[in-house]
Amino acid sequence: MIKKALIIGSGIAGIAASIRLAVKGYQVEVFEANSYPGGKLSQTDIGGYRFDAGPSLFTESHLVDELFILAGKNPRDYFEYQKLEAICQYFWEDGKRLTAWSDIDRFAEEVETKLGEPAKHTREALRQSAYIFQHLAPLFMERSLHRLSTWTSPQALQSYFKMGKLGIFSTMNQANEKRFSNPKLIQLFNRYATYNGSDPYQTPATLNIIPHLEFGRGAYFPKKGMHDITISLFHLSKSLGVKFHFESKVDEILVENGKAVGLSCKGKRFLADIVINNMDMVNAYKTILHAQKQPKRLLKQPKSSSALIFYWGVKKNFPELGLHNILFSDDYKEEFNCIFKKRSIHPDPTVYINVTSTMKPDDAPAGCMNWFTMINVPNNQGQDWDGLVNEARWHVIAKINRMLKTDLESLIEVEETLDPRSIELKTSSAHGALYGNSSNNRFAAFLRHANFSSDIKNLYFCGGSVHPGGGIPLSLMSAKIMCDMV
Structure with a gap:
């Protein structure tokens, strides 16, 4: 049967x-x-622009x-994709810019040239990320933690003796501060905590496993989005x-x-x-x-962070932007403090802009770009989201204008907004949290x-x-x- x-x-x-x-x-x-x-x-189509929604x-x-x-x-x-040569473009308020190349040696040299951090420090950080992946992925990512056989496996027994090296006893930020001297590079590597909605100043350094997924195993783009x-x-x-x-x-x-x-x-x-x-x-x-x-x-x-997303059809091409772009805040620690402790939005948020039309031109009209513009925000605890969204929109546009030397408001042709309330409504995610429970502790x-x-x-x-x-x-x-x- x-x-x-x-x-x-x-x-x-x-x-x-x-x-x-x-x-x-x-x-x-x-x-x-x-x-x-x-x-x-999923995806959304707005006035001739296509956006990957999530x-x-x-x-x-x-x-x-x-x-x-x-x-x-x-x-x-049935399904085609290509490996990214440049994973992300990073921007800071003082005019510094950095390309995260997928080739580790090229990326390390870029860091040394642009930020003055010795290339060997970047290579060592990514070697450590690969080491964490090698020992933790088979245990924490590929098997159930709720079966005795997982904990008695040879892989688990080997990992027990390496917990100190795997970062379980320090935070992500502590590990990155110990490894790097340049605050911008610390911030760049701390950003990986946001990949599962966490705070780098609280989450364990085991999450330094994440850079290996991009640099060691590859970041890709599906040819159809x-x-x-x-x-x-x-x-x-x-x-x-x-x-x-x-x-x-x-x-x-x-x-x-x-x-x-x-x-x-x-x-x-x-x-x-x-x-x-x-x-x-x-x-x-x-x-x-x-x-x-x-x-x-x-x-x-506690639940993970959520997101505030502006889907903007922009009537201009910005050649400095790639598929993935980050415009960093000047006070990263306070930004996360606002998200996880104050349950609010920092007035200088880190802005992520995803532009798929750089890889798939038909996602936007000729000479235009589709901007998936996102900031990390707290999950929904009944805040005044209408007020927060309006204020955040103003801060995000002002930041983009400063850093890209433009007048964005005049270039926005179409617009839709997704906030924690609508995320919860559309996806049944509790409180609009993107990743379920928070990872802001070692357990x-x-x-x-x-x-x-x-x-x-x-x-x-x-x-x-x-x-x-x-x-x-x-x-x-x-x-x-x-x-x-x-």
Whole structure:
């Protein structure tokens, strides 16, 4: 008899899980509250401009390729991407600029030339990042932390003796201050904490693993845009017989005698052998699992930061901008203090500008650029967001005008805004937090929900709010970890 699986949510982890389960021989159905797949990994079109709506950096490309290979297909027949030569353009208020080249030696020489920091310091930092990845990725990113076999594996036993070298006892900022003398380079490497919504002055130095994903393993751009990750995997899933139900908000996960037996949606019962939740873990327990035992300790954990995004169609070409661009604040520590302690927005925020039209010209009209302009902000705790957004918009435009020597307001042709409230509404992310629970302490990795329920048999979890964490690579890994348990 063919077994049946029901998946709640068509975020990238939910789609990946549907593919893996279909390959295992399951009959799979996916229920999605929105009218489109992908969750945060979606797109928006505004007046002739196309924007990738959410995640904008593509690393660990093999995790996407692997899904096509599992299905017996050649990935390049369905999904194409290219490696970035220049990963990011960095700008500071004093006029300093730096290109983060993907070639480590070239990047190290660029740092020495532009910032005066010896090239060997950059090379050593990236060697250390690779070292952390080598010892922690197989343990914390590729396996469940909630199974005894993980902790008794040879890889785990080796890592126990290296915890000091892996950065668990210091913060990211402390490690970077020890390694570099130039404050700008410290700031650049501290920025990687934002990749999972954390504060570099609180999060452990183990997060210095992140630069290796870009420099050691490669940063890429899908030739049709980030949204093509969603679309290509969505079509692959459907080709394997997976059925998608859109505009189908799940009412409840059905539990009988301690076992998940299906779900209810629009007043109908759908039964299955296993149920997979790809919805934000916190909101899932508050809604579709409200009648079940609550993991109170996990639900109370502080949440990650959120984002304020301005989608701007700009009637000018700025040759100094690349695909990824960072305009740094002058007081990084106070910026994070505002986000995580004051629950507000710093008047001089670090501004990230993603311009996919530099790689895919048809994303904007000729002579124009599509600016995905983002700043890190606190998650939604009931702040006066209308006031905060209006004030932040003014500060962001003023900063861009200063640093790029322009009059941006006169160049903005189309505009839409996404703030923590709308992020929560569109993606069911608790408080609009982008990465689930915060990683601002050394035990954060252990304070994420497991990929299975310890109380309800046949109920599994995947996505950015559970182990191993948020972002495209970790969400894809969560689907892999979960499916290996089924």
